[in-house]
Each structure stands twice: as C-alpha cells, then as structure tokens.
Amino acid sequence: MSIENLKTYDPFAEADEEDSGQTKQTQEYIHIRIQQRNGRKTLTTVQGIPKKFDAKKILKVVKKEFACNGTIIGDEDSKMGDVIQLQGDQRAKIKDFLTNKDEGLGLDAKTIKVHGF
C-alpha cells in the first residue's frame, strides 16, 4: 500500500519530453515543393535530405522508379545543400519513397513537409 502524498512526482517530466521532441522536429525538415512551369508542367524540388544519403544514388533510383528526369542542384551559397529536382508533380511519390522502410530511405514522416497546393 502506498500513500498518495508521499509519492515523488516530477512535474517537469512530461514537459521535458515534449520539449525534446519539438526541438528534434524543428531542427531539420525535408521540404518537398512544387513549382509551376509553362502550361500544365510542374517541377518538384526536394530540399534538405540528410547528408548521410548520397543524393546522386537517390536520384538514380528515383528517376527510374518515377519514370521522370531530374537533376541535382548544388546550392552552396544559400546553405540549402543539395536539392533534388524532378520533372512533374512527384510530391506524393517522393514522400512515399522517403518514408518507405523497405525500398526507400525509411525516414520519419514527421520530418517531411510537403508544400504547395
């Protein structure tokens, strides 16, 4: 039997957990954006893929899988790292690819932000 009043309770335990979770989230997002080109053509850009992945290899796989062309844009001056640029609206597909554990990168869906309409 325990006495309720004598229990040690850390009022900040929960808050700490939440905090750490939030900081983890805010540090690095992967942004998936879409841009309109002429007519009904679009571009998809993926920005902020973690450094541990090789952008070139990702591109090679993705191009084959989505049947689209693409390129890597090195953007040193604005600190955005390598940006993968794909032709067409590949937002849903690339998100699936990034989160897929078996055939993709297996990233957490929370770190991915899909922009655009």
Add this chain to the structure above:
Amino acid sequence: MDASPADEIKETAQSHSARTPPLHAALGAFTDAPQATEPQDAAAAAAPAADDGLDLSLMKKKKKKVKKEDDADAAADEAAPAEGDGAIDLTMKKKKKKKVVKEDDEFAKKLEALNIEGKEGEEAAPQEDEQEGDMDQGTGIWAHDETKPISYNALLSRFFALLSQKNPDHASTGTRSYKIPPPQCLREGNKKTIFANLPEICKRMKRADEHVTSYLFAELGTSGSVDGSRRLVIKGRFQQKQIENVLRTYIIEYVTCKTCRSPNTELSKGENRLYFITCNSCGSRRSVQAIKTGFSAQVGKRRKMQG
C-alpha cells in the same frame, strides 16, 4: 477534440439532470395551475389529458425524458452543419458527427429494447399528442394563453433551439468550427490568377495582407503583385481549390491556437525578429516560424539579372 463523443454525451446529460430542479420550479411559477410541482402532478394523474405523467409508470417517464434529450441532440447536430455550406470548414466535423450519430443509434436501440419491455398494456399515444405545437409560431402548447404545463423536455429542446438560433457562436463553441469565405479566383489572361477577396479573408483571420500574401507566394512557389483594387495577382494558373488548400494550411499554422484551437488569435512581432501568436481566448502564446521561401528553381529561360 481529445474527448470522445461518448464522454461529451455523458457530460451534457449530467448537466441536464443537474439543472432539472430549478427549471421545474420555474415552470411551476409560470403555470399558475395547481399541478405545478411534481408530487401534485402525480396526484392529478387521473385527470384526462392533463400532464406529463398520465397513467404511466415511473420507468416510462424516465425513458421518455432520455429519448427527448436524444432528439434534441440530434437536432443540434443537424443544425450545425447546415450553417457552413460552401465555406471552408476546418474541423473534422463530419467524422465527429458520424460518430455521434452512431452513438445515438446504439442509444436508440437500447431505448427500443426498453420500450418493448415496458410496453405491456400501456398506450403511449395520447401523451405524444399533448405536447404538440410550433414554438416559432406560438401555437399548440406554446400559445401565449395556454395553461397546460409544458414538459421539461419540450422546454429544454426549445431552449437549445433558441440558443442555436439566436446565438450561433455560443452554441458552436463545443464543435469548434471556423469558417472563412471561399476564395474567389479569376483568370487574368492566360498566365495569371486573380485572387479577388483576399482583403476580406485577411480581415476575417485578423492577419496582415502582406503576411498572407507572402505565405501564398512561398507555398505556391511563384510571385505576384497587388492591383489597384487590392486584389492579389498571382503568376501562374491556380484553381480555387488549390488556393483553398494553401489557405487551410495557413490557418492551421498561423491562425488557430494549438492549445485551445480557437481561431481568435493575434500575430505579433516579438523581440528578436520572432513572430508570436497570442490566443485571445485562452491566453497562450507560441512562436511561429517565419515564412521561408526555400529553394526555388529557375523556370524562366534566363536567370534574373543579379545585383
């Protein structure tokens, strides 16, 4: 939205029962007839077509009450979505409503079962006719000079009907719906879209036009300008639905309070170039990310001249 529908129902039911005695007393005060209070009611039960408890067991009475409450709830549910057609509805109301209805169904089933048990030799018909009348027009039992006591449930349902009718904001605090007028999109020429009612929407959200505009441009990956009559001209072809989606994300990110989900918030520039949202209804304060355009590829034929 954490509370399950079942909890909500329980809550309302509790509050109803808690309010019962004063309302009954009030009812007694209004109707000057001798059968004002409950025990007298029971005594006068023999009188034909007089009051609520007409030749019914106690159990039956209770049952009826519950059923009416149920009806009132259902009516409120139906009334709520009717307000918001065409406008953007942020909440997951549809989902919620379905759940509630399901709950009602179960409830109704239970009631039915009880009814079958308790029906032996009793007729419930006359009692139903008694409390008829249109409360909006003041006919039947709602007539001004009507001396028959109105049942508690009828009064209660009238109360909720009036509440939602006269004061929709107050009634909808539980469901948390927030509406903005749908964006009006026109096409200017072949390559530009005009977003006509941006000022109106911004006013509704209490946000600066510039802030919303810059968010739109960042999300859509384009640029644009504001024309003479304060309409926004966006480069590129966009449909109303697409703009609507972007506005929805804007509202989630920059308008609604994360703590209480109220849209009644203010965006202010705090110290250190950070933007803060202050909620006017719960007082919470949180920082929001500045709008970043991020990477945008060059789509035109040549790069814009630098410097």
